[in-house]
Amino acid sequence: MADGANSGAFSKRGTFVxxxxxxxxxxxxxxxVGQGGLSGNANNGRAHAASTGLNGFAGLTRLLEADGFPVIRSRNTAALDDPGLLVLTPPAEMDAEELxxxxxxxxxxxxxxxxxPKWLALPASQRGAKPGWVHLLGAPEEWTATIEGKELTFTRSMLDHRTAxxxxxGAQGSLPSDQAILTVGVDTAQGFLAPLVVDEQDRPLVAYLADDGSYLDGDLYLDPGRTDGQAVFGVMLVAEPDLLNNWGLADETRAMLALDLVRIARQxxxxxxxxxLTLNGLGAARNLLTLAFEPPFLAATLTLLIALAIALWRGFARFGPALRPAPAIAPGKSQLIANGAQVIARSRRLRLLREPYGNLIRARVARKLGLKxxxxxxIEAALAARDAPSLEHxxxxxxxxxxxxxxxxxxxxLRDLERTL
Incomplete structure (x- = not known):
């Protein structure tokens, strides 16, 4: 039982696995490590796609995935230049020039x-609070951003416990908060923004850069002012995040609006x-590990892994003690005799052993009988006295x-005769 257990504990298949x-x-x-996945809990109560608090957008990512949209939560600053819709959730303290x-x-x-950004939030500290839950402390008076040389102002308006x-x-509804509402405006250029969603006073809650007004049809804009002839993609501005955040998606009408806005923004x-996630401090700095998993160095990484797999396979193909080649002539008298016998057998000269073997047996029999x-x-007389067969015959x-x-x-x-004495 012990031998069976030991052999099974270190079998080739188990060790390979x-x-x-x-x-x-x-x-x-x-x-x-390279992608920053060990840099801490991303569910930290801030307004980004990994946060499950009221002000976070984890619910939007799950809603899009459930509706069939391919979604990526990016921690890589290089991905800011990748094609496809990029959703930015900048914090209020972000450098405007960087945006x-x-x-x-x-x-x-x-x-x-x-x-x-709208809400100032702190992690919830009451008993029973789950990770990521927050206390909303209010909204700043305004937030500004500069796009296409125009300064956009996102202004807070207090609701005084009114329903906004x-x-x-083609839809309408209310906002979840009765404290404040954010709208966006441009002071220096009329027609720069095309509203998509407005409040009761027709102030834009969601708008996009008007350009030539073709984005709702999924078209691209050919800017006559550009000399490279490249098409220009749209920019959608969501001034009121409560339409898209976890708090806002608690309402079905707002959730359907969020899906429609993303479809339009994708063009x-x-x-x-x-x-x-990088704008909220969850990015991974580029290093040797990140480069190892990115083209063109990804090819070298895959080659190394394949070589490692081949070496592993070769190692397990000979799993167990190494086979040592036997020496040409093994030590010991018995092995020496065996080696000599093999030589004679391979040379097919057994007849040469007749005379030496006969003399050897005669000497052994005589020694046992006490004779020469x-x-x-x-010798024959002694064998006859013991009723033994004749040696000479x-x-x-x-x-x-x-x-x-x-x-x-x-x-x-002859050997049997010797053993009977």
Whole structure:
């Protein structure tokens, strides 16, 4: 039982599975470290796509995934220049110039949705609060951003416990908060924004850069002022985040509005909807580990993994003690005799052993009888006195043998005679 248990504990298959799991876990660990997956809990109560608090947008990502949209929660700053809809949820303290540069670059890369910051929040501390829950402390008076050289002002209006209404895209409803509402406006250019959703006073809650007004049809805009001839993608501004955040999606009408806004913002592109987390401090800095999992270095990483897999397979193909080649002549008398016998057998010269073997048996029999080996008559008389068969007769049979079988039978009869004494 013990031998069976030990052999099963370290079988080839079990050991292979353990080693393979360890290698995959190590590669996954390196990938997570490189991508910033071990940099802490992303559900930190801030307004971004990984947050489950009232002000977060984790619900929007899950809603889009459930509706069939491909969704990516991006921690890589390089992904800001990837095609497809990019959803930015900048914090209130973000550098306005940085946001301007991101939007300017993306005009010819892919559509962009900017969700303005609204709530000041602290992690919930009451008993029974779940991770990510927050206390909403209020909204700042305004937030500004500069796009296409125009300064956009997102202004707070106090509601004084009134229910704020919204209307747009063939639907209407109310906002979840009765404290404040955010609207967007441009002071220096009329017609710069095209409203999609407005409040009761026709102030834009959601708007997009008007350009030539073709974005609702999924078209691209060819800016006559650009010399490169590239099409320009749209920019959607969501001034009131309560239409898209977890608090807002508690209402079915607002949830349907959120889906419609994302469809419009995508402009018919098939690339994933990418929610950026880097602006909220959840980005992963580029390092050797991140480069190892990105083109063109990804090819070298895959080659190394394939080489490792081949080495692993070769190692397990010979699993167990190493096979040592046997020496040409093994040590020991018995092995020496065996080696000599093999040489004679391969050379097919067994007949050469007839005379030496006969003399050897005669000497052994004489020694056991206490006689000299050359005294044939005395040996025969001693054997006859013991009722033993004649030695000389069997020696003559050995000398007369010509075939391999006859030689072996004659030699065996002489050995049997010796053992009877």
């Amino acid at each position: 353990l080693v393979l799991f360890a290698i995959l876990a190590f590669v996954a660990f390196l990938y997570l 301007t540069k991101i939007v300017d670059r993306r005009r010819t890369i892919g559509p962009t949705m900017i969700v303005a 209404k919204w209307a747009g895209l 018919g592109t098939e690339d994933p909807v990418r929610f950026d 080996d050359h005294d044939t008559d005395a 069997r020696l003559q049979t050995l000398r007369a043998a010509r075939q391999r079988g006859d030689l072996l039978r004659a030699a065996r009869s």
